[in-house]
Amino acid sequence: MTYKKDLEATGRFLMENDHFLVVNHVNPDGDATGSLLAMGHILQALGKTFILANEGPTPEKFLFIPLSEKIINLSEVELDQIFDRAIALDCGDFPRIGEAARLLSEDVQLLNIDHHPTNDLFGQVNLVRTDACATAEILYDLVKEMGLPLHTSLATALYMGLLTDTGGFRYSNTTAEVMHKAADLLNQGVSPSDVAERCLETITASYLKLLREVLPTLNMDFNDEAAFLTISLEAMEASQANREDMEGLVNYARNIEGVEVGILFKQVDVETVKVSLRSKKHIDVSAIAKALGGGGHAKAAGCTVKGNLDEVTQIVKNRLEQAWGNQ
Amino acid sequence: MTYKKDLEATGRFLMENDHFLVVNHVNPDGDATGSLLAMGHILQALGKTFILANEGPTPEKFLFIPLSEKIINLSEVELDQIFDRAIALDCGDFPRIGEAARLLSEDVQLLNIDHHPTNDLFGQVNLVRTDACATAEILYDLVKEMGLPLHTSLATALYMGLLTDTGGFRYSNTTAEVMHKAADLLNQGVSPSDVAERCLETITASYLKLLREVLPTLNMDFNDEAAFLTISLEAMEASQANREDMEGLVNYARNIEGVEVGILFKQVDVETVKVSLRSKKHIDVSAIAKALGGGGHAKAAGCTVKGNLDEVTQIVKNRLEQAWGNQ
Known part of the structure; x- marks a missing residue:
């Protein structure tokens, strides 16, 4: 399948189903958290219901975007639901979802969105682009493919992913394409100094x-x-x-x-x-x-x-x- | 005059004259040095002769782009030329050119290219855009206006200016326009990780x-x-x-x-x-x-x-x- 076809299949998976468990990897970083929040905003725009969760605490500095308050730390909160539709974000393989695994039904339909070169395509639907700088970059492509509006909260979540996974546009995965996408996100009202300050400059x-x-x-x-x-x-x-x-x-x-x-x-x-x-x-x-x-x-x-x-x-x-x- | 007309006037000044003293401000930073080198490459492309100079040493970390070896430290080297055509880069007012002032003839024609809000238009030709993130951003506009080729050395010099004067795309002067221009520079073969490593990450x-x-x-x-x-x-x-x-x-x-x-x-x-x-x-x-x-x-x-x-x-x-x- 081509990337374009994978984007379309992903869009159908989101449109045709209703209630989702959305998870990222244990000990989430800026891209994992940005991607989780971005997917929350995408599902919200589609009128779907969802639970955002991960194993372990999310660093405080990433929790400033709307929907952050909905992220559940599975190490602390016991969920009594079982999901048959789930989305794994920024996980190179299935074990990376950690404790979230026990919330999946036996016949779960799993959507796997990731950019790691080692991704083993563990989902029923896989949207994997290994030359993307971040999972958030793939979600940007998805938003464009689905024709969804890029409001400020969604754009900020995506920008946080691009910014953190490129080391503040300093790593070699910083491409012209990434910069053009970042520019588009800034045009939606993202404050580059605010996000950089929170995600990259704050020290404890x-x-x-x-x-x-x-x-x-x-x-x-x-x-x-x-x-x-x-x-x-x-x-x-x-x-x-x-x-x-x-x-x-x-x-x-x-x-x-x-x-x-x-x-x-x-x-x-x-x-x-x-x-x-x-x-x-x-x-x-x-x-x-x-x-x-x-x-x-x-x-x-x-x-x-x-x-x-x-x-x-x-x-x-x-x-x-x-x-x-x-x- | 509009910015567009200023760009045209600047282009004419460069085309119609031949030998230039190009200076930036005392204790040059990344934008001052990047702009100095970029102007050197522009003049070279136009077949002009020029001297690149500033007062005080240029930090070693900025000296990795071709033409760097030509920058003269006026605190150490005595130049016995007097110039009647000069270009001041990234200087908010005339005294910022420091010791370079004594190299100018009494009837010097001075081109002033700068982005500081306090610029007092001290040149005979002034190209000042106070909402530019860096003087290098203005030089980018000039290169486009003049239709000059953006080869890798010129693009790297301009990128160094954008990168350093936005604090690595972290300050509030980081706009969508800046990011699009940075993307264009990356397309010319600039290595974002190499420039960031040298200019932002190296410590002594x-x-x-x-x-x-x-x-x-x-x-x-x-x-x-x-x-x-x-x-x-x-x-x-x-x-x-x-x-x-x-x-x-x-x-x-x-x-x-x-x-x-x-x-x-x-x-x-x-x-x-x-x-x-x-x-x-x-x-x-x-x-x-x-x-x-x-x-x-x-x-x-x-x-x-x-x-x-x-x-x-x-x-x-x-x-x-x-x-x-x-x-």
Whole structure:
């Protein structure tokens, strides 16, 4: 099937059915949440009823668009409905919907809308475009295909998805097409500064505390082309930081002028360390991560290694030395 | 004159003359540098000769586009030419061209291209559009008006201007029109991730050291709606930081969740403190800055106050208390 035919089939699925469970993936990000809200607005425009849900809390910063108040956290709320029509958004495979799975009937008709290259087409209807920058970009195409009006709330939800999944139009998935779509959304009254401020710029006090603990651990090696940061158990305790607070910290190492590889060591417990690796150009950090039981991409990878901080640091540095030698 | 007529007059000025001094403002930023390089490429396409110059060093991170190697730092290089045709880019008034002024003949014909609302039309030919997000946006319009080819180097220079002067498409000057133009530039082979990485994400080791010194000074007041950071003389000394390293530091205070006003106190000497004020929504920080002899906008302002750190902090807090009371 062509993408155009998939869009049409998706439109029919939405038109011909009535009550939907709409879910995104566990620990939702900006695209997952934007897509969930956008689908809510699409179904509302079609006069359908629906439940918006996901497993785990949605970060507060994404909850400023109408319908946000309707998102149900399935880890906290017990739903006593079973659905035979469901929509999975931004999930590369079925298990990514998490606890929502138990709300589906045995003969559920599932619509799968996603942009991950690894998507395994787990739905009865699949709308998957792997070169889209975000699931929200696919929903934009759907809105256009169905001829639905792009009111400000819907446009803002879609813009949030585009903005966050392109890293604020900074990643290589930022295409001319994405920019034209973003422009169209701005024309519907989206405030780019408001969305960027909320989604990309807001920081928490615990994040700042964590950063304060972590920066003094910076050390450089390999002729200052590698930079290392460490989050110890004590730093996590002192800052009361959470998972979200740690996101992006590794970039403080990677982004230093002249640095090729930035690495963050995060102590999980006294004998386990999570390692996040980022590179700029020529070092394939996924090879290092894979050799240590992890995975990822050439420029962003990760692994979890047994050992104390010193031991794991040495193990990773040895691998890094090989990687530099192998170039 | 209309903008269209100004574009035509600018085109004629470039076509009818031959050798130009092209300058931007002292301490050039991304838009100033992008505009300087873009004008170089425009003149090259027209078969003209030119000198690209500015007062003070251009930050290394902006110097990756062809013609960058031709930019002359007038603080270091003595030019023995006098020009009777000159182009000032991104300068709100004539003094902003700095030392370049002494290179102009008495009867110089000066073309002034700029987007600052305060521009006083100091040129013989003026191309000023105050609602443009960047001077580079005006140069984009000029390229289209003149029907010049948008090759990758020219497009990258223009994109650098749009990107940096909109804060990475995050400020309120990010319009649908800007996004459409950015899309067109991407179509000419600009790498959005490469430009963003170089211009927005690269940090220096001295910046990280300064951040490390500054974060522990964070303190909150006014029911945690105001956040304060301090750069002492000792912190500057310890980090060997420069002016650029301080840019944006105040946002670590302002961007904290729930904070309305973020303030950075920067010790200039033992009895002088520079104060940078940022707000999110309802506090007009320009009123505070003005009352203390400074200026700026409602959400971003600054002033320099006599006194030691404690005294100045108290003076500013008193003003802030009034501002909160006056709402």
